[in-house]
Amino acid sequence: MTRPLKQMTFYHRFEKDILSGAKTITIRNHAEADFLPGEIVSVSTFETGRWFCNIQILSVTPLEVDDIDERHALQENMPLDELLAVISRIYPDEKSLYMICFKLC
């Protein structure tokens, strides 16, 4: 028996960056970080649920919002101020998040 793949959604606007390999991390809260290194995850858009790729999880590590810096922004392929704004919009009351590193399958 093969298990169905776990699912992850991304906002549609990040699809291109993920498919080009420009975006190689995502920062999520505890509820969305239940992945193990090596796992293959099916990825679709948050808005419509359209599948657009599979990724392999490379690592999941705790990350405090206050420790987010230019290195994370680089791996998100966006300026640091934009990344911090996005994160405070998605997770307004959370300080302890997780960095999920991944690669395209």
Ligand SMILES: CC(=O)Nc1ccn([C@@H]2O[C@H](CO)[C@@H](O)[C@H]2O)c(=O)n1
């Ligand atoms: C339900 C759902 O899809 N949630 C999320 C949550 C986060 N993200 C992106 O991950 C990075 C760090 O948070 C930024 O690039 C975010 O915009 C996303 O695309 N979608």
